[in-house]
Amino acid sequence: MTSSPAPISLGHDRTGTDAFLDLPELLATRLLVQGNSGSGKSHLLRRLLEQTARLVQQVVIDPEGDFITLADHYDHLAINVETQSEAALQAAGERARIHRASVILNLESLEAEGQLRAVGAFLNGLFEAPRAYWYPVLVVVDEAQLFAPTASGDTSDEARRLSLGAMTNLMCRGRKRGLAGIIATQRLAKLAKNVAAEASNFLMGRTFLDIDMARAADLLGMERRAAEAFRDLERGQFMALGPALSRRPKRITIGPVTTASRGAGPLLMPLEKPVVPVEELRDLILQDEPEFAPRPRREPPLPAPDLLAQLDAYADRRAHEDSEETISLQAQEIDASQIWELVCETTGDEKSYFNSLATLYQDFQMRARLHGYPRSILDMNAFRRMLGSVRSGISHTDSLSEEWQDILRRSEDLPEDLQAFYLLLAQAARIGAPCPSDEKLARLYGTHSLSRARRQLHYLEEREMIILRKEGTRRAVAIIGPAWQTTFD
Numbered sequence: 001m002t003s004s005p006a007p008i009s010l011g012h013d014r015t016g017t018d019a020f021l022d023l024p025e026l027l028a029t030r031l032l033v034q035g036n037s038g039s040g041k042s043h044l045l046r047r048l049l050e051q052t053a054r055l056v057q058q059v060v061i062d063p064e065g066d067f068i069t070l071a072d073h074y075d076h077l078a079i080n081v082e083t084q085s086e087a088a089l090q091a092a093g094e095r096a097r098i099h100r101a102s103v104i105l106n107l108e109s110l111e112a113e114g115q116l117r118a119v120g121a122f123l124n125g126l127f128e129a130p131r132a133y134w135y136p137v138l139v140v141v142d143e144a145q146l147f148a149p150t151a152s153g154d155t156s157d158e159a160r161r162l163s164l165g166a167m168t169n170l171m172c173r174g175r176k177r178g179l180a181g182i183i184a185t186q187r188l189a190k191l192a193k194n195v196a197a198e199a200s201n202f203l204m205g206r207t208f209l210d211i212d213m214a215r216a217a218d219l220l221g222m223e224r225r226a227a228e229a230f231r232d233l234e235r236g237q238f239m240a241l242g243p244a245l246s247r248r249p250k251r252i253t254i255g256p257v258t259t260a261s262r263g264a265g266p267l268l269m270p271l272e273k274p275v276v277p278v279e280e281l282r283d284l285i286l287q288d289e290p291e292f293a294p295r296p297r298r299e300p301p302l303p304a305p306d307l308l309a310q311l312d313a314y315a316d317r318r319a320h321e322d323s324e325e326t327i328s329l330q331a332q333e334i335d336a337s338q339i340w341e342l343v344c345e346t347t348g349d350e351k352s353y354f355n356s357l358a359t360l361y362q363d364f365q366m367r368a369r370l371h372g373y374p375r376s377i378l379d380m381n382a383f384r385r386m387l388g389s390v391r392s393g394i395s396h397t398d399s400l401s402e403e404w405q406d407i408l409r410r411s412e413d414l415p416e417d418l419q420a421f422y423l424l425l426a427q428a429a430r431i432g433a434p435c436p437s438d439e440k441l442a443r444l445y446g447t448h449s450l451s452r453a454r455r456q457l458h459y460l461e462e463r464e465m466i467i468l469r470k471e472g473t474r475r476a477v478a479i480i481g482p483a484w485q486t487t488f489d
C-alpha cells in the first residue's frame with residue numbers, strides 16, 4: 001500500500017494554488033493569527049484543526065464554546081469547565097497528555113476571572129506532564145488577548161498572573177515539551193508582547209486600528225506603510241508568513257470547513273465516516289480493554305473523578321480504533337521498506353539525537369498516518385529497535401539478515417538507552433570500518449559528554465558484549481558472538 005501523504009492545505013493563494021501548511025515545522029515554530037472581529041480567525045482555526053485532527057493531538061482553549069462541534073466529528077473530548085475545580089483541571093491537563101486525548105476546553109459559561117483561572121490551571125497541567133509524555137500537541141488558544149493581556153482589567157491580579165504565566169510558558173518554553181502554541185487575537189496591541197513574540201509564523205487578517213497594524217508590522221519586520229494593506233483584506237483573507245507557511249508574505253484565502261461553528265447551525269457536509277450513535281459509543285467506551293497507558297511516575301494533584309473517567313474512556317476508544325485499523329490493514333500489503341524509510345525520516349537531522357524517544361515516536365506515527373498506515377503499525381519498542389538499526393547505518397536489506405537479527409537479540413539484554421550504542425559498534429565491526437569516534441558514540445547515547453560515552457564502552461566490556469583494544473590513543477572493538485572487529489580509529 002503506498003497512498004501518498006495528504007498535504008495540509010489552508011486554502012489557496014491569489015493564483016488559485018493550494019496554500020500548504022508544513023505541520024512538522026509548525027509544531028516547532030508556533031503560529032500567531034490576528035485580525036479584527038469578523039475577519040475569519042475562528043474559521044481559520046477550525047480549518048486548521050479539521051485538517052490536522054487525524055494527525056496530531058489537539059487542545060483547544062475555547063472562550064466562546066465555538067469549537068465544541070468538532071467533538072461530534074473527531075475524537076475531541078469536550079470539557080465543560082464550569083463544574084471543575086482548578087486542581088481537577090490541572091490534573092486533567094496532565095492526564096490529557098498521558099492519554100494523548102484531544103480536548104476542547106469550553107469556557108463559555110464562566111466569568112472572566114474563572115476563565116483565567118481555568119486556562120491557567122489546565123495549561124499548567126499540560127506543561128507539568130512528566131517527560132515521558134512530551135508528545136507533540138497543537139494548543140490552540142482563540143481570543144488569546146483574554147488570557148495573556150497587556151493591561152489589568154476587571155479580574156484579580158492573581159488570576160491574571162496565573163493565566164499569563166501559563167500562556168508565557170506555552171509560547172516561550174513549550175516547544176521542548178512538545179507544546180505548539182497557536183494563538184489568535186482580535187487586538188494585537190492588547191496581547192502581551194512576550195507571548196506574541198515567540199511565534200515564527202503569522203497569519204494577519206483584516207486590521208483597522210493603527211496601533212494593531214503597527215504591532216503587526218513590527219512582528220513581521222515590515223515597513224509600517226506596507227502593513228496598511230491589512231486594511232484591504234477581505235473576510236477570510238490573511239497574509240501568511242513563516243517557515244511553516246511561506247518564506248515571503250503571501251496573501252491566502254482560507255478554504256471551507258466541514259464542521260459548522262456552533263452559532264452557524266448544524267453540519268452541512270457529509271462526514272468521512274458514519275457517526276456512532278451515543279448509546280453505542282457508551283458501550284464501546286466502557287468495554288473492557290487491556291491496560292492502555294502507563295500511570296505517571298508522579299501522581300497529579302487531586303484527581304477529578306468524572307473528568308478522569310472521561311479521559312480514560314477516551315483512551316480506551318483510541319485503543320479500540322487502533323486495533324480495528326490494524327485488522328483492516330492485515331488485508332493490505334505492508335511495505336516493510338517504506339516503514340523503514342519512515343523511521344529514517346524521523347532521525348534525519350543531528351538534533352533528532354537529543355529528542356526524547358516519545359517525540360520521535362510521535363513524529364513517526366504522524367508520518368505513518370500521512371502514508372495511510374495506522375498509528376499502531378509499529379509499537380514503541382519495535383520503533384526503538386528499528387531506530388537503533390537505522391542509526392547504526394546498516395541498510396534495510398542487511399538488517400533483515402540472520403546475523404543482524406542475532407545482534408538485535410543480543411542487544412535486548414542491554415539497558416534500552418545502550419542498545420543503539422551497541423548496534424552502532426556492531427555495524428562498524430560487521431563491515432570492518434574504523435571504531436566510531438567518541439563524538440559519534442556520545443550523540444547516539446544522547447549525551448554531550450564524551451567521557452560518559454567512553455564509560456559505556458567499558459560497561460559493554462564488563463557485560464561481555466565487546467572486547468576493547470587500545471593502541472596508544474586509538475582503539476578498536478570486537479563484538480563477542482559473531483567475532484566482527486572494527487579497525488583502529
Ligand SMILES: Nc1ncnc2c1ncn2[C@@H]1O[C@H](COP(=O)(O)OP(=O)(O)OP(=O)(O)O)[C@@H](O)[C@H]1O
Nearest residue numbers: 036037038039040041042043044186235236254255
Ligand atoms: N474563509 C471563509 N470562508 C467562508 N466563510 C468565512 C470565512 N472566514 C470567515 N467566514 C465566516 O465569517 C464569519 C466571521 O468569521 P469568524 O467567526 O471566523 O471571525 P472572527 O475573526 O473569529 O471574529 P471574532 O473575533 O469576532 O471571533 C463567520 O460566519 C464565518 O463562518
Ligand SMILES: [Mg+2]
Nearest residue numbers: 041042043142
Ligand atoms: Mg472568533
